[in-house]
Amino acid sequence: MAKIKDTGLIQDEPLIFEQGGKGRKGYSLPRWDVEVAEAQSLIPTQLLREELIGFPQLSEVDVVRHFTRLSQWNYGVDSGLYPLGSCTMKYNPKVNEEIVKMSGFSNIHPYTPEDLSQGILKLMHELQSFLAEITGMDEVSLQPAAGAHGELAGMMMVRACLEARGERRKKVLVPDTAHGTNCSTSTIASYQMVEIKSNEKGVIPSEKVAELMDDEVAAIMVTNPNTLGLFEENLGKIAEVVHRKGGFVYCDGANLNALMGILKLGDLGVDVVHINLHKTFSTPHGGGGPGAGPVAVKNELAPYLPIPVIEKDGEIYRLNDDRPYSIGKMRAFYGNFGVLVKAYAYILSMGAEGLKRVSEMAVLNANYLMKKLKGHYHLPYDRPCMHECVFTDRFQEKYHVSTLDIAKRLIDYGFHPPTIYFPLVVKGALMMEPTETESKESIDRFIETMVQIAEEAKEHPDLLRQAPQRAKVRRLDEVLAARKPKLRWTGNQ
Amino acid sequence: MKFPEELLYTESHEWVKNEGGEVIIGLTDYAQHQLKDIVYVEIPEVGLKFRKGESIGVVESVKTVADIYSPVSGKIKEGNITLKDHPQFVNEDPYGKGWLVKMEIQDKEELEGLLSARDYQGLLPKE
C-alpha cells in the first residue's frame, strides 16, 4: 500500500517553546488601579527571580491554533467507537459539561461558609445516597480523586478497623486477573499481596480462597465483573469464607457498568467498594483525568471514612470533620466536585430504569460483539460475558501477526483499539468493551472491520505490521524513549 | 541462542563465571531474548552483601521489569557501570560486554548447586 502523506489537517506543529517571539502577547490583565509595589523593598532580593527562562511568548491566535491543531491528532469518544476494555468509554453528555460551568459551582471557594453553600452540600449529600443505593452499601465518601485513590482509602479503612479490634493483619488476597492498582494499593496500605489463581472458567474458586484465608489475611480484593468480563459467580461464598475468618471483602467497582439495577454488590457480602464516576457515571476521562473514585462501605467500616463526611442535620447540610475514628484525609478539601456534579446530573437524567437499561445494553453489546467475532479471533473463555469480552491473537500467530499489529491496524480504519495485553492471565489479550452508548450499526461496522483485519492477517500481514499508516505518526520508538529519556524541551540543540 | 559450556547457570536465568574467589554474574541469552530491548539496568552498590536468591537489582525493557537474583551469597566487588549508558550491551553481548556484577563469593560450595549449560538448556521451554 502506498504511504499516505500528511494531509492539511495533520500537518506538523512545533512545540509552544519553538514559536512566538519576544514581546508577543496573548494575555489581558485587569486594569492597574493600585500603585505598583516595589518588590525589591518588600522582599529580600535573594528571594526574587530574574526571569522565567524558556517561557513562551505567544499571541492569543498562536495559542488557539496550536491547541486546536493538537486536538486534531487525538481520538476521543466523540470521534467514534472507543472499545477500550475496563475503561468504559461511553458517551459523555454535553449538558453535564454546561451545568458544571455554572458560576454558582465553578466560582465557589471550598471554604465558603456552609450556610451559603447549602445547595452544593445538598447535591453532594444526595449523590452519596444515590451511590449507596446503587451499590447496596450504607455510607459513602466522595473524597477520593480516582479509582486507585478510592482503593487506597478503602484499604486504609480496613486496616484502621482491624487495628481498632486490636489486630494487625499482614496479607491481602488478590486474584491474578486484578488491575495493577489493586496490587500497588495493597503495598502502599502496608499489606503483603498474595495472589490467587483464577480457574479454567476465569473466576476465583472459593476453595482456593478457603485454603489461603487465615487470621493473617485482612481482605480479599475482587473486581466484579472481573477483568475477563466475567461475573465472579462464587463471590457470595467467598465473602462467607472471608468473613468467617474476620477478613473484609473489597470490591473494585471499575466494572459496575454491568450491574446497575441488576444486583447490589452489598448483597453479595462486599464490605467496601470504590466507584469510578468517570467510567460508569459518564464523566469524561479528560485524556487521563480528572476522575472521581467515591468509596462506599457497610456500617462496620463507616466510622473510618475519610473526613469530612457530608451530613444532613434536620434541614441543614454540613461538612462533618468530627469523626474520631476517621482514617484522615485523602486530599485537600472534599473531592473532585466538578466531576461529582456531572455524575449526579447523569443519575438524575437516567433514573432507576435508565441505569438498569444502561447495564442491559452494555451487556447486550458485549455479548453480541463476542458472538460475532468468535471464530475470527480466539476466545479463551467461551461463556456468556458481562460488559466486555476478551479475545486473543492465537489464530493470527501463524501469520506472524500479533495483538499489537491488530490494534494498530484498527487505527487505520478509524477506530480506537481495545485494551491490549491485559488481563495478564491471557496471552496476547484484546479486551473489548463497547459500552451501551454504541448503536448496533456502530458495533456492526467495528465487527466488519475486525473481520476484515483477520482476513488481512492471512493475505497481507504486512498491512498489519506496518500499521498505522494514516495517523499523525507511524509506530514510535519506545525503546529510544526509555533508554535516553527526554522528558522536557531544553532548547533548540 | 548460545549457552557457553564453561559457565554455570541458575533457574532464574543468570549465568555465573567462576574466577577463583570471585564470580562474574550476567543474564543468559535466553533471558535477554525474552525481555527484548533492555532499556535500563539497576545494579547494586559496591560493598553491599547479598544472600543466595536475594534480588540484587532489576533489568527493565519497555514494558517489563525482571529481578536479578544473586546466584550465590557474597559481597559486590564491582558493577558494570557502562550499562548505565549502554543497557543494550545485555542484548548484544550477554556473556561479554553485558556482564552485570562481580561478587566476592562467601561459600564456594554454593557453586556446586548451580546448573551446567546442558541442564539449564533442558529447563528452557521448547520452541
Added chain:
Amino acid sequence: MQDFNRYIPHTEEEIHKMLDAIGIRKLEDLFQTIPREVRLSKALNLPEPLPEPELFHHFQRLQTPVMSSFLGAGAYHHFIPAIVSSLVSRSEFYTAYTPYQPEISQGTLQAIFEYQTLMCQLTGMEVSNASLYDGASSLAEAVMMANRVTRRKKVLLSQTLHPEYRRVIQTYIDPDQQEIILIPYEKGGGRTDEKMLFDLLNEEVSAVVIQSPNFFGVIEDLRPIGEKIHHLGGLMIVGFSEPIAYGMLHPPGATGADIVAGEGQSLGIPLSYGGPYLGIFTTQERFVRNMPGRLVGETIDLDGKRGFVLTLATREQHIRRERATSNICTNEGLCALMATVYLSCLGKEGLRELAMMNLSRAEYTKKIISLIHGCKVNFTGPTFNEFVLKIEKDPKKVLEKLKKEKIIGGFPLVKFYPELDHHLLVTVTEMNKREEIDRWANALERALKG
C-alpha cells in the same frame, strides 16, 4: 418514550435482532451467570428521570451565590482567559482516555510534554510528571518518595505547611513504620522556626517539608534549610499552594529543592468547590526512576519524525504491580492541559505582571488596614498575595457582619491554629479590584467599631 433514551441508541427491533444473534430470548437471559437469588426483584430507589430542560432548572436552584471574596488558603480566585475553557472544551481532548495508543493521542501527549516543560521552568527543576491528584496528595507522594530514596523514615513537616496537606501526609504515612515531626513557626515573622528545625535535624531525617509562600502567606527562606538537610543526607521537599508567586519569586529548584510538589489550581483551573485541581510534582533527574505518576517522553517514529510516548512506565502500577512507585492511574490530565493553555497564553511577561499585580493589591490592602483601628497585620515576614490579619473583635462575629454586606471577609485561622483565635487569613488577587478592597475595608472598619 423514556427520556434517558437519548444516550442509549438501541431500538426494540435492534435489541431483538441482537438477542437472536446471541441465541437468547430475552434481556434477562444475558445475566444467566448471576445467581438468581442475588438479582434484584425491584427497581432502585432513585428519583424519576429529569428531561434536559428540568435538569438545568434543578441545578440552577442548587447554585451558591457568588460574593465578593477574600478567601485563599490553598484555592485562589484568578482570572481565567476565555481561550482556556474554549480550547479545553474541544472534545478530542476531554473525551479521550490516557494516551496508551500514541499514534492517535499525539495531541494529548505533546500537550503533556509541554506541560512537563512548563512545570520544570516554573519550579526550576529538571523533570516533571504528567500530574497527580492535587497539591496535598502530591506532597504525600513526595514524602513517600523521599523515604524510598533515602531509606529513612523520619519526616519533618513545617507547621506553616497547609494544615490540610499535613493531614493528608499523615493519612498516607503508616505510623508503625514512619514518623512525622512538626516544626513550629516563629511567632513574630510567621516563618518556619529555623532554629528549632536545625535542632531537630539529624542523619535519621529523610526529608524536610516546607511550603513557600507558606500557609500564612509568608515567603520562606529555603536556601539555608536546603544546605543543612543536604549536609545530613536528607532531601528538601518544597510545597506550594500559590504557583502564581513563582512569576516573581525565586524558583524552589534554585534554592536546593530535591522535590517540588504543590497545587496548580491557580493556573487556569476554576475554584469549583475544591476540585478537580492539579497536583504538580517535579524533581531532579537523578530521582526520575523513583518518581510517581506518568511521564511523557520525546522519541521518533519509523520515518524518523518527532513524536511523543508515555515512557519509563516500568515504575507504574500496571507493570510493576505490587512494587510500583505509586498506585496512581487516572491523574488530572485535563487540568494539566488547562494549566498549559493558561501559561502559554500568559507567557513570560504575563505571569510576571500578574504576580506583580497580586503583590501590589495585597500591599495596597495592608496599607489601608494600617489606618483602621482594631486590627493589624500579624506577621512581619514578607508576603505575596495573602497575609494574616489580627483583629480585636471575635472574628466569627466580624465575618458574620461582613457576610451581611455580601462579603466573605477572610478565613478564620482558629479552625487549624487554636492559638490564632483572633486571626483571619486575607487573600487579595487580581480579581479584587481597588473599589472592592475599599468596600471590604470599610465594612471591616464598621464591624470592628460596632
